Amino acid sequence: MLLKQPSDKIPKEMQRQFRYSGLSPSGMLTPAVKWLLIANVTAFLLNEVVGADALWRLFGLIPEQVWKGKVWQLGTYMFLHGGFSHLLFNMLALWMFGSVLESLWGTGPFLKYFFLTGVGAGLSNCILTPGSGVPIIGASGAVYGLLAAYGLLFPNSIIYLSFLFPIKAKYLVLIFGALEFFASLNAIGGASHVANLVHLGGMVIGVIYLKRSEILKAVVKRIQTSNRGQKESPPRRQEADVDQLRREVDDLLDKINEVGFSNLTAWEKRRLQQASEELKRKTK
Numbered sequence: 276m277l278l279k280q281p282s283d284k285i286p287k288e289m290q291r292q293f294r295y296s297g298l299s300p301s302g303m304l305t306p307a308v309k310w311l312l313i314a315n316v317t318a319f320l321l322n323e324v325v326g327a328d329a330l331w332r333l334f335g336l337i338p339e340q341v342w343k344g345k346v347w348q349l350g351t352y353m354f355l356h357g358g359f360s361h362l363l364f365n366m367l368a369l370w371m372f373g374s375v376l377e378s379l380w381g382t383g384p385f386l387k388y389f390f391l392t393g394v395g396a397g398l399s400n401c402i403l404t405p406g407s408g409v410p411i412i413g414a415s416g417a418v419y420g421l422l423a424a425y426g427l428l429f430p431n432s433i434i435y436l437s438f439l440f441p442i443k444a445k446y447l448v449l450i451f452g453a454l455e456f457f458a459s460l461n462a463i464g465g466a467s468h469v470a471n472l473v474h475l476g477g478m479v480i481g482v483i484y485l486k487r488s489e490i491l492k493a494v495v496k497r498i499q500t501s502n503r504g505q506k507e508s509p510p511r512r513q514e515a516d517v518d519q520l521r522r523e524v525d526d527l528l529d530k531i532n533e534v535g536f537s538n539l540t541a542w543e544k545r546r547l548q549q550a551s552e553e554l555k556r557k558t559k
Contacts, residue, residue, distance in 0.1 A: 304370070305382070306382050307389070308373040312366055314354055315356070316362070318330075318356075322355060334355060335351075336412070336473075338400060338404050339406055341401045349394045350393070350394055352397055353397075353413070353414045354414070356412060356413055365418050366414075368422065373389070373421055375425065376421060376424055376425065389417050389421070392416060392420025393417030395477070396416025396417070396476035397416060399476035411473060419473075422447070423482050423485075426444045427482065427485055430445035521554065
């Protein structure tokens with residue numbers, strides 16, 4: 276998958292965080308995403324050294340064992356992967372969607388959402404398949420939660436499937452959600468070897484959380500406020516310009532009081548004269 280710059284409904288000052296070129300978001304790597312990537316890659320290398328069976332049995336998500344007290348598996352299963360392609364897909368999605376969301380929300384709210392969707396997705400699987408003894412691994416539950424959040428916040432942003440086929444984020448989320456729903460019907464019956472319940476759970480929990488939380492409201496309010504600022508009337512903009520000019524003149528006058536007019540630079544002298552004349556003109 277490849278993201279096109281998510282510029283729809285985003286004010287200019289926020290767009291500066293989301294500049295993309297080629298296959299990556301301009302090298303953007305936010306703090307939490309960076310450490311999640313490191314943790315997942317480290318766990319994968321440890322898995323290769325120690326062996327999958329030992330780690331999966333202890334740290335993978337096994338519903339019947341969770342109900343017997345191994346609750347830590349709800350958090351640790353997200354850092355284990357079954358192969359390089361499995362790891363690569365999840366980490367690429369984490370990087371692309373996670374970096375955008377962390378830049379928008381901040382590190383704390385992003386981590387809260389990531390683990391809420393990941394742990395919640397695992398718990399939903401345990402509730403629906405309580406007797407399963409098959410280990411479930413991977414960050415897909417949280418990743419699908421990130422995809423759902425991205426689709427809600429940037430519905431018209433373009434995502435390139437397989438780097439070739441453009442599709443709007445809102446349609447991609449709907450398609451993935453429908454596929455995981457129907458696949459989950461088989462998973463409940465034990466006919467699927469893919470953790471579709473985890474995928475679907477991450478999306479559903481993410482949507483419910485965002486719809487009911489203050490995060491989405493805050494982002495929408497921030498966007499609306501910025502858009503109002505961009506569309507403010509000429510008189511309001513003129514008032515802001517006058518205030519800025521007054522601050523410039525006052526700063527330069529303060530400097531004159533401290534060091535004397537002769538010690539101003541040539542640029543400062545010219546700027547004082549220009550700003551004073553412009554201020555007089557605007558306040559007539």
